Amino acid sequence: MQDTFARPIVQIDALDFGYGERPILRHIDMTIQRGQVVAVMGASGGGKTTLLRLIGGQVRPQRGSVRFEGQDLAGASQDQIFAMRRRMGMLFQFGALFTDMSVFDNVAFPLREHTDLPDSMIRDLVLMKLNAVGLRGARDLYPAELSGGMARRVAMARAIALDPALVMYDEPFAGLDPISLGISARLIRSLNDALGLSSIVVSHDVEVTFDIADYVYILGNGSLIAHGTPQQMRESTDPLVHQFVRGEPDGPVHFHYPAAAIGDDFLRPDSVRKERA
Numbered sequence: 401m402q403d404t405f406a407r408p409i410v411q412i413d414a415l416d417f418g419y420g421e422r423p424i425l426r427h428i429d430m431t432i433q434r435g436q437v438v439a440v441m442g443a444s445g446g447g448k449t450t451l452l453r454l455i456g457g458q459v460r461p462q463r464g465s466v467r468f469e470g471q472d473l474a475g476a477s478q479d480q481i482f483a484m485r486r487r488m489g490m491l492f493q494f495g496a497l498f499t500d501m502s503v504f505d506n507v508a509f510p511l512r513e514h515t516d517l518p519d520s521m522i523r524d525l526v527l528m529k530l531n532a533v534g535l536r537g538a539r540d541l542y543p544a545e546l547s548g549g550m551a552r553r554v555a556m557a558r559a560i561a562l563d564p565a566l567v568m569y570d571e572p573f574a575g576l577d578p579i580s581l582g583i584s585a586r587l588i589r590s591l592n593d594a595l596g597l598s599s600i601v602v603s604h605d606v607e608v609t610f611d612i613a614d615y616v617y618i619l620g621n622g623s624l625i626a627h628g629t630p631q632q633m634r635e636s637t638d639p640l641v642h643q644f645v646r647g648e649p650d651g652p653v654h655f656h657y658p659a660a661a662i663g664d665d666f667l668r669p670d671s672v673r674k675e676r677a
């Protein structure tokens with residue numbers, strides 16, 4: 401019993417992954433401890449969403465392993481992967497609610513899809529989840545009638561509908577105003593603690609994410625460049641971490657994708673003529 405609680409919910413070892421020939425993630429080691437909110441951060445296109453897809457078993461590593469609750473996804477059958485996925489709640493970028501369904505039906509959807517529970521029990525479970533995100537009273541509204549922050553909270557209620565062990569949030573704060581952003585962040589933390597979940601939050605918002613995270617992994621150029629507590633990240637003297645934490649435009653990570661010198665691309669009609677010839 402002791403071991404079950406001590407064992408990390410997700411363990412990633414020496415993982416390499418690429419789409420086709422193109423490497424995306426290199427030699428990733430990561431541990432998500434039970435009960436924690438863990439942030440995965442880093443520059444756009446760095447492979448954060450891909451990492452969530454690897455944990456969800458939607459794609460498989462080329463090398464290394466991903467274990468969920470001790471079970472290696474690589475050796476798992478499709479049925480075992482489906483069973484594992486039922487223990488994971490996912491909230492994708494912008495929540496993606498079904499627009500033709502009410503708030504109630506959106507949250508009921510995974511329960512109707514994955515269980516044989518009677519309607520009366522589904523009703524109670526949906527109202528409990530909506531209550532947890534403060535929207536029990538909004539059950540009959542449709543997504544078009546919700547603010548961005550409310551829609552995000554409905555998506556959270558749906559992500560926890562099946563009582564998952566792990567919830568993965570992909571950019572949960574994207575496009576939210578500062579107040580809704582603060583509410584969503586506090587909610588991720590309080591749902592995690594009240595329901596005994598473990599959470600992974602992919603986000604670009606350093607301040608708010610550091611506020612709620614127990615541990616942070618920072619990805620850069622496909623590799624892990626740093627990990628530690630938010631405090632350790634803030635105090636880091638590593639120039640990459642420093643640039644990331646402070647959102648500085650200049651530093652080891654360049655704003656421009658590698659390109660020819662500006663003088664070679666502009667202001668030289670002769671070179672344009674040469675290219676066209």
Ligand SMILES: Nc1ncnc2c1ncn2[C@@H]1O[C@H](COP(=O)(O)OP(=O)(O)OP(=O)(O)O)[C@@H](O)[C@H]1O
Pocket residue numbers: 419424442443444445446447448449450451
């Ligand atoms: N299905 C796919 N097939 C091929 N390449 C893909 C696929 N999905 C993503 N990529 C590429 O993999 C790289 C990593 O993408 P990913 O979405 O994981 O990054 P990210 O860190 O989540 O980015 P962002 O912060 O902008 O959402 C990107 O260059 C992207 O173009």
